Amino acid sequence: MDPTSPSIPSYPTIVLKGLSIALCFFLLYHLILIVTQRWTKIKLTFPDRSRRLPNCENVEEIVNMCCKSLKEGFRASWWLPNGHAQTIYSAMADFSKDDQITYQRQLLRVTDGGTIGLDIYPPLSLRLPPDSPVILINHGLTGGSHESYVRNMVVWLTRPVGEGGMGGRAAVVNFRGCASTPLTSPHLYSTGSTIDLHTSVLYLSTLFPSAPMFGVGFSLGAAVMTRYLGEQGEKCRLRAGVVLCCPLDMRVVTYGLDSPHPLTRLYSLSMSHKILRSISPHLIPSSPLSHPTSHLHIHLPEIISLTKSLRRRITLKASKMLELVACTVGGGNELFPFETLDGFLSWSCPGNWIGSIKRPTLAISALDDPIVSSACLPYRAIRQSTHCVLATVSQGGHLGWFEGPLFGKDKHQRWHVKPTIEFLRGVLASQHPGKGMVEEMEVRQEGDWTWVGEVRWMVLEEVDEQGWSGSEEEGEASD
Structure with missing residues (x-):
């Protein structure tokens, strides 16, 4: 071979150079995608105006007047730039020092033998004005009141109005078998079962008959909340609901x-x-x-x-x-x-109930959620509903929405608490209480059992639960 002739690169060298170039283009593409997503406006899907009912609450008006954070958008923390990063961090980071809460636990035995663990904050011994809002919160899959995203929401909802909160009382519905709630029934919970939530709503309604009640659900708990709002329809005692990262199409989520x-x-x-x-x-x-x-x-x-x-x-x-x-x-x-x-997935799909919801309901989902993908978002059902609005955010992952700096006390600041509170306060300030909201319940007492209609429960005991902020596993990587 002529030593002066140019050498031909070996096959491995060509492959490595090709892979390097491909990797650079891949990283550049995702960097551009992340940067552009930061400035993408939140898309709001409202009911078609032709479907508005006379004398009912206008969710579009409530959102436009009260939900400033939905207009300003969400800017993810620079160090958690995409859905995978937000989701994995939410599941694996240490939140034990954040939002430490001591709940008061009420155990309720229901007709089928099951037990519900209702964690209340602030405790019942602390008296609030009788018209202070009561917010029921549903946790995600196998979660509970100890989860960081739940504690963060509870802390904000119970803050005084002057400090950005609702000035109310929060009650976390720990589904049977979750968060140290005894499992006393031969069945568990799912997105198709609302008995635990319904019993908790009626129980708290007997304790606080003058209080407006709201619902907030996360992931699987959001699916239960959506189904419950639809099942109850005009009779629903919840004034409004917010569902976050809701798997509205269970088949798409599961098979995905x-x-x-x-x-x-x-x-x-x-x-x-x-x-x-x-x-x-x-x-x-x-x-x-x-x-x-x-x-x-x-x-x-x-x-x-x-x-x-x-x-x-x-x-x-x-x-x-x-x-x-x-x-x-x-x-x-x-x-x-x-x-x-x-x-089972077809029966338990919460999206089937969107058209039956008759209370203002805000659904917030991230388009980069790697678990509840954008493919399961029912835009058409929202447009054909009368009381639902869907806010799709370009970033946030699954139960993430972190927007804080890398260091400091605001490191774990979550954006979604702001539109949640804004929406609930907007509904509270509206002039349409909704049919059935002020109707008195007929409460019957038979021994240790309390009856409201066909639903009954027994208060088993009252326990102050401490140490929840570190006693259970954090996060919810896959709901």
């Missing part, structure tokens, strides 16, 4: 988590393990879930094998755990167990 994308697999695996960990303590022979009469009983050998096999656990999918657990014991009515996962 089966994607082979590495990060999506991580979320699916995390969700599966959360469900597995939540039911593992209840697999002992004396548990209602393990009783031969429980629908879950036939799946116990498979579930127990999952807890013992590392190989099987690392290949778990969210759809599989939902098929094993939610389809069989995700509610207590005659529809259970469902024969197929698709049948």
Whole structure:
């Protein structure tokens, strides 16, 4: 070979150069995408004006007049620039020193034998004006009142109005089996079961008959809140609702988590393990879930094998755990167990109830949410509704929406509390209380049981729960 002739690059060198160029273009593309997303306006989808009902609250007017933060938009923390970063940080960061709260716990036994853990703040011993708002909060999958996103919302909602809050009382509905709530029924909770929330609403209505009541839900809890608002319709005792990161189309969310994308697999695996960990303590022979009469009983050998096999656990999918657990014991009515996962997801889909909602409802979702993707957002159903508005934000991830600096006391500042409070205060200031909101309930007492209509409950005990800020696992990486 002529030593003066130019050398031909080897094949590995060409491949490495090609990969380097591709990586540079990939990083540049995402950098441009992140920068442009920061300045994207929030898109608001309102009901069609032709569908407005006479003498009903105009959600478009409430949002335009009161929700300043939706107009100003959301600017994600520069160090959490996309949905994956926001979501993973929300699940894994240490929030134990933030928003420390001592709740007062009320345990309610309901007709089907289940137990609800209602965590109230400030405690009932602290008297507020009788017309101070009461806000019920639903947590996400296997979560509870200890979650950082819940505590942050509770702290802001209960602050005085002059300090940016609602000046009210918050009550977190810990679904059966969650946040150390005893599991005393042969079934759990799901997006299709609203009995825990409905009982809590009626119970608090008897304690605070003059108080306007509102609902806030996160992720799976947002799905329960959406369904509840739709089920109750004109009879709903909640004055308004806010649903955050709501999986409005359960099929899209569930099957989307089966994607082979590495990060999506991580979320699916995390969700599966959360469900597995939540039911593992209840697999002992004396548990209602393990009783031969429980629908879950036939799946116990498979579930127990999952807890013992590392190989099987690392290949778990969210759809599989939902098929094993939610389809069989995700509610207590005659529809259970469902024969197929698709049948359960279709029945439990909260988006089916949007058209039945008759109370002002604000749904906020992030377009870069890697769990509740933009593909599940029902724009058409919102436009055909009468009381719902959907705010789609370009950034925020799943239960993130961090906008604070890298260091300092505002590091964990979350944006979504601002539009939530603005919307609820706007509804409170409106001149349309809604039909059925001021109707008195007929409350009957039979022994230890309290009855309102066909719903009854028994207050089991009153416990002051301390240390929630660090006693449970933080975050919710996969709802």
